[in-house]
Amino acid sequence: MRAIVYTRYGEPDVLQLKDVDKPTPGDDELLIKVHAAEATKADCEMRSFKFAVKWFWLPLRIAVGLTRPKNPVLGGYFSGEIESVGKAVSKFKPGQQVFGCARLRMGAYGEYICLPDSYTIVPKPRNLTFAESAAVPLGGLNALHFMRRANIQNGEKVLVNGAGGSIGTFGVQIAKAMGAEVTAVDSPIKEQMLRRIGADHFLDYTREDFTRSGKTFDVIFDMVARSSYSGCIRSLNPGGRYLKGNPRLSDMLRSVLTTRFTSKTAVFAFAGEKEEELLELSEMIESGAIKPVVDRIYPMEQAPEAHRRVETEQRSGIVVISITNHDGDLMPAEKME
Ligand SMILES: NC(=O)c1ccc[n+]([C@@H]2O[C@H](COP(=O)([O-])OP(=O)(O)OC[C@H]3O[C@@H](n4cnc5c(N)ncnc54)[C@H](OP(=O)(O)O)[C@@H]3O)[C@@H](O)[C@H]2O)c1
Structure with a gap:
């Protein structure tokens, strides 16, 4: 499968599109085909390892990799479709369209991601595209x-x-x-x-x-x-x-x-990012009370540009990376000018 990979900390160009092994779900895990992932400020901070608040630099660096990132695929927030489930999973079925959080496991910048069924993952709002859904969690x-x-x-x-x-x-x-x-x-x-x-x-x-x-x-x-x-x-x-x-x-x-x-x-506080909260957001979105503001959608090949846009703050809203151009709404950034 294809994934946006970084093997050293640095500028946006450390992000490269590569072929990597497709993950296999464990008994309590879901294999999700990712359609879109948000390019977040946190992804940019993890990539460069530069943070506005400094006190957690050392503990975080030890956790994510002292000399280089232990987990080379970023992306904490996504939308996609369940491809298969582990044998202990009863809550989800293949084919369900979902959105959610990958927590510190990250990995949503890849075409497939495996996550425990206990993570905050719920059906995506019916009135949003995959790109818009990835901009929510x-x-x-x-x-x-x-x-x-x-x-x-x-x-x-x-x-x-x-x-x-x-x-x-x-x-x-x-x-x-x-x-x-x-x-x-x-x-x-x-x-x-x-x-x-x-x-x-x-x-x-x-x-x-x-x-x-x-x-x-x-x-x-x-x-x-x-x-x-x-x-x-x-x-x-x-x-x-x-x-x-x-x-x-x-x-x-x-x-x-x-x-x-x-x-x-x-x-x-740190937000708990709970399932019942994501379900409530979904309801608010489906009732029209709130909606995500998507600034631009970039294809995987342009991940460095997506990060540059987030870092330089020329954006007006949320930047999304299209991982699988599923529903035709994931228009590359240059077509949105
Ligand atoms: N506690 C938690 O659980 C938690 C979870 C996630 C994130 N966070 C933290 O929350 C912060 C916000 O996250 P985010 O993803 O929303 O960041 P973001 O998308 O980068 O938004 C920050 C906004 O603040 C603006 N800004 C910069 N300097 C400003 C100033 N002096 N006065 C007013 N506005 C200013 C930026 O625009 P310009 O740069 O164009 O001015 C930008 O629009 C981050 O530091 C992140 O690490 C906390």
């Missing part, structure tokens, strides 16, 4: 997890910082679906798209620091590693909640004091 699961933790009440003011990325685009839509008045913060090329998906207000972070604007919010959902902790806490109304997925160590320590000694709450 990372952003949707993370945004849903944090937005639920925020306990948003109808009419509350929610600010999403880094709103134009994979997680932020879902954060904006889920907050809107929960009845919030949403302010999206990102670079100006993303304004039009963010307003289209429901943002009531837009702030261009290259011109204005929202933490110094005097405006305050009930919830701040922050995707930007280097943002100011004290600035964000100051920008919360009494009883406000600050949620962040990529905290610095100092932020985590300060959050204990904020939550204990003020009316405000700071939540730093």
